[in-house]
Amino acid sequence: MHSTTTIPDTLCYLNGQYQPLCEAKVSVLDRGFIFGDGIYEVVPVYAQKLFRFDQHLARLGRSLAKVRIENPLSHEQWLERSRKLIAALHEHGGATDQLVYIQVTRGVAMRDHVMPTGIAPTVFMMASPMKAASxxxxxxxxxxxxxxxxxxxxxxxxxxxxxxxxxxxxxxxxxxxxxxxxxxxxxxxxxxxxxxxxxxxxxxxxxxxxxxxxxxxxxxxxxxxxxxxxxxxxxxxxxxxxxxxxxxxxxxxxxxxxxxxxxxxxxxxxxxxxxxxxxxxxxxxxxxxxxxxxxxxx
Ligand SMILES: Cc1ncc(COP(=O)(O)O)c(C=O)c1O
CATH class of the missing domain: 3.20.10.10 (D-amino Acid Aminotransferase, subunit A, domain 2)
Incomplete structure (x- = not known):
């Protein structure tokens, strides 16, 4: 049975690097961890292909704008990274229907409610097998x-x-x-x-x-x-x-x-x-x- 407490070693993307999910780490001062200060997206994937990707990316852009975080990647970059994670998961475990999870937080700074300026957002992405309805x-x-x-x-x-x-x-x-x-x-x-x-x-x-x-x-x-x-x-x-x-x-x-x-x-x-x-x-x-x-x- 699938366990949510065992972290697999499938590839994920964190701040420019691909690495095993079980090894990926962010700072304790990440504003996502401290304040929940970030946004996310979940894109469905069928037969290794992204469904309604443009619409999901447009909503990602709208969410980022509403919380005043600059979109850290271009459309092409989001797409390229998503596809790489999908292919890696498929090679790893054979799943063809997947979910691509994207998370952007405001980044790492000393704790203060006021939005800091000049920090880089934290960008995290992973692909996981889709758990479809039975x-x-x-x-x-x-x-x-x-x-x-x-x-x-x-x-x-x-x-x-x-x-x-x-x-x-x-x-x-x-x-x-x-x-x-x-x-x-x-x-x-x-x-x-x-x-x-x-x-x-x-x-x-x-x-x-x-x-x-x-x-x-x-x-x-x-x-x-x-x-x-x-x-x-x-x-x-x-x-x-x-x-x-x-x-x-x-x-x-x-x-x-x-x-x-x-x-x-x-x-x-x-x-x-x-x-x-x-x-x-x-x-x-x-x-x-x-x-x-x-x-x-x-
Ligand atoms: C609160 C909430 N409403 C609606 C939805 C459905 O949105 P979508 O069709 O983009 O998956 C979600 C999806 O996770 C959600 O979390």
């Missing part, structure tokens, strides 16, 4: 719980300060559920590491883009897939009651792709014969997603 999860759907969104108000920044998300995710882990779906002031925001979608009268609904929600790369992808499938798509405020009465409930993320939620807080999702089962909108979006993976990966 066939059983796709067949039966997954369980989620709900909670108040108690995180900070800048969910739009893909910040490495993830304590709120960690606490939220653990609430569901403690109840053998795969995600915690959150509500702020009675309206749906997102889950601890996924965007959340409601199907209502055949259309896919998601919360509006805002500072409370991460703009997942799959938010725009879902729009494209809906257009392709002739499914209505709308981003609008979603009250808690609309989630409880949804025809279908879906999660999306780099690793989950699109995944059906069939129970929420122990209650079956949906109506009639489809109650507690993955629905038709999920099935069509999942199929379209698989096609997009084949056509759009670079």
């Amino acid at each position: 066939g059983e999860q796709r067949h039966h759907g997954v369980a989620c719980i709900s909670a108040r969104d108690f995180r900070w108000e800048r969910g739009d920044i893909k910040s490495i300060s993830l304590l709120g998300n960690v606490l939220a995710r653990q609430m569901s882990a403690d109840r053998d559920a795969v995600e915690t779906i959150m509500f702020r002031d009675g309206f749906l925001t997102e889950a601890s590491a996924s965007n959340v979608w409601v199907v209502h009268e055949g259309a896919l609904l998601g919360p509006p883009k805002s500072e409370h929600v991460l703009e997942g790369i799959r938010v725009d992808l879902m729009k494209e897939l809906c257009e392709e499938c002739g499914i209505g798509y709308n981003l609008r405020p979603i009250p808690e009651a609309d989630v409880a009465s949804a025809d279908e409930l879906l999660l999306s993320s780099a690793t989950k792709e699109v995944l059906p939620v069939t129970t929420l807080d122990g209650d079956s999702v949906g109506h009639g014969a489809l109650r507690g089962k993955p629905g038709p909108v999920y099935a069509r979006l999942y199929e379209a997603y698989q096609k997009a993976k084949r056509l759009q990966s670079i």
